[in-house]
Amino acid sequence: MDSAAPTDNARVALLLREAAALLAAQGANRFRVAAYRQAADGIAALARDVGALFEAEGRAGLDALPGIGPGLANAIAEILSTGRWGLLDRLRGEVDARLVFRAVPGVGPALSERLHDELGIDTLEALEAAAHDGRLAGVRGLGERRAQGIAAALAQMLDRGRPRRAPPPAAEPEVSVLLDVDREYRARAQAGELPTLSPRRFNPGGQAWLPVLHTQRGDWHFTALFSNTARAHELHREHDWVVLFFHDGDQVQRQHTAVTETRGPLAGRRVVRGLEPACERWYARAGGEPAP
Template sequence: MAAQGFSSSQRSENQFIAEKLREVGDLLKQQGATQFRINAYHEAASFVATLPQPIRDIYTEHGEKGLEDLPTIGVSIAAAIAELLDDGSLSVIDRLRGSADPEELFQTVPMIGPTLAREIHETLHVETLEALEAAAVDGRLATVKGIGQRRSASIGYALNEMLARRRPSRPKHAMDTPAISEILAVDQIYRDTANSLPSIKPRRFNETGERRIPILHMERGHWQFTALYSNSAAAHKYGRTQDWVLIYFERDGHPEGQATVVTKHNGALEGRRIVRGHESACAKFYGL
């Protein structure tokens, strides 16, 4: 019997969220992800589907921390549920389907229109609002043409307001990001095995409708990684669709992050694979 006050619309919302989580698990299974990660989404979907109260009520009262405290729901899945409750959509599904459009996503941020969204994406190669916020914090966003320090601060403030309810409940620290050596190792494995990996069919820049972007899911240590070639306008413009690699990472107790690995074409790191925005750390890694 449903809990008192649990309306049919609220029950439907729980079922909607459960279906989306189950879809993520199914896509991960099709693409060869680790069984642990597949099971995490399927178990969370089953839990939400049978939850005897509206999950939105938990989120409204306790925020993302309240979702994290539920059985089978960790930090990453709590963030996914929060995104579904806030936006009605889930960016990880778009990514796994090949239908993600970062430029469209960035236009949901005040002060960012189509032209600026394109400039941000082509310059920074970030794909998510969380990655865009990180770029505002570390100064990369201010380097984008047409932005500057003052506008970057304003965009950062707007992003903070938008993402506040999804903010991790624990303070960030250095271990939130894998070591440069780990990111570069995943990049190497991805490029070495790309021809044998499952592929996705991107919605953008794909007139023939073919499955042409290999996708890798793997686990290294405590980290779960997903890697795929960039499908950005800039990657196509500069002929880097087989060079620029987007790497997403997460681990238990930490939110998802993103790195972009490219071949450096000038300076002391010329010809080497580097993590954009972390050139100094890469130089240290290479002993330069």
């Protein structure tokens, strides 16, 4: 065995087990917890160095490992490429998209902050999705050409330069489901029923104030938290904007942000940013009330 193998395999397995432990402590679905633990056991027992495997075969090689799949392959690729894992940072209350995105060549401190605030994302997975669906090019001061350069750097970083076709548009929960998770989170947070995190940013006293919800709707698993971002604090919306992270059975993480609309026909109502037309249609069908 490569002398470096125990280091890479043990490090990845340790982070997967920590994620499983935090998810369990925060009340996440037991099958999701079990998936991370089983992946950790598989990586720890792997005869080959997982870093060497990724170097040789990219995410496809990770995805082919027993018990891994595309979502966990993305997570392991992020760990090996950047030394960080956005999901684990989020579970710890330490997420800082400025550091996550600065690992991508061509992304500096100011741009990393804009990517986080304007796109409402904090993972490399979400940044890659934004590059493919055109949202990245729309970020203030970026433009199509620079967005393409960042997309290429991101692909090279995560897949070691192997050409990949753009993924097909991913299925997402209905707007009614997203709004219902938002409703559950805000109600239970207000009632003090949720475990709380001590976020690293904007929390000089180290207080455990950020509620976290793990819940499920059908095949969709959700994690919900208030948006602890510079923009949210600047606008005093840190207890209004709710970031909804979700994945299906493949564990591929995506996210949306729910807010109270301040203008237009939906003013005063909860909407999902980027899905306002769908929210308006749903409110019209539902008689103006959120999902029960």
